[in-house]
Amino acid sequence: MEVGKKITGLIYDQNELETYFKAKDFTLKEGKWQGELKQVTKDGKKLTVLSRFKVLYDNSGNPYQIISVDSDITEMKKIETLLNRTQRLESIGRLASGIAHDLNNILQPIAILTHVFKRKLQDESDLKYIEIIQSSIQRATNIINQILSFSKGIAGEKGIVQVKHLIRELEVILKETFPKNIKIEIEVQKDLWPIVAEPNQMMQVLLNLCVNARDAMPNGGTLKIKAQNSILDKHYITQLPNLKPGPYVIISVEDTGTGIPPEIIDKIFDPFFTTKELEKGTGLGLAQVNSIIKEHNGVINVYSEPGKGTIFRIYLQAAEEEFKEKGVEKLKEEIPIGNGELILVAEDEPAVLEMIKLALEENNYRTITVNNGAEGIVKYSQNKN
Structure with missing residues (x-):
């Protein structure tokens, strides 16, 4: 019990005292007040409370006390x-x-x-x-x-996904948007197996991990993304619950940042857990990453040392053998040369329409161009033979 101390020094955030004093002055003037205030617990945890102030009067009608009823709305906020x-x-x-x-x-x-x-x-x-x-x-x-x-x-159907293509697209985004003092390194096994996944969700996972890595390197460093094939046997998967033996693609996101303190590393996948300021993070990024990986029957784990960096590893089962051939990248085909065939082109963007017409006619096709579907139907009926 703290005796002799003012309430402003006990439960109110010292950076938010101005709001408290304004609320107190309003209460003394109007008799009551309601609003949000910032408080701190005994162990220093910050709270947002909905406060209701009311003035109490003595028998002579003079104010002698302000009573406050507070409701913790931190999680609701x-x-x-x-x-x-x-x-x-x-x-x-x-x-x-x-x-x-x-x-x-x-x-x-x-x-x-x-x-x-x-x-x-x-x-x-x-x-x-x-x-x-x-x-x-x-x-x-x-x-x-x-x-x-x-x-x-991010919602969509799962299908055969070539992880190497996702990482290639990710590399472009990172090099365009990340600070120049962060070096991007990519190591992808040449014959990397495909996986069954929802590509937008997989990209979201990788981007989320990379953004966290960036934030952990405010003064620059190295971000390394690796992907490799691995056959996990029954002995190896004892360290990875919920996985069964078989072929896997392992994706690693490594940084040389500040690292994660050992006392919180077990909490990082918990919803709303964050070490960032309220304006900079909701604490849902890694929770969502973990949820997506679980939906794909995979596992994500983390290894970190304070001051030395962090490694996230994702284990995803490789696609079945019969799907692997379908996942192989198709060779780009050259535009075939025409033989005077007539093509109807509908396009609402004039410049695009003109360029398509030019390209087709350069390749020995004839064209009829229209600006919309309704015109296209009319032109088709006039030239359907």
């Missing part, structure tokens, strides 16, 4: 913040999807023109410039596709 953030993310997703679509329409005519010029140009130096343009367009297209994927949400 966390959930409220999460819901607000989710709504903002949905809005951002819709906005990003629209922007990505517009950017795609701008890039398509450029991409088509480069293919046309590549066929026409013979000079090697000119072709070199075209290849640079094509490379830049491909980088931009990869980023746009990622934006579109995430704006559609």
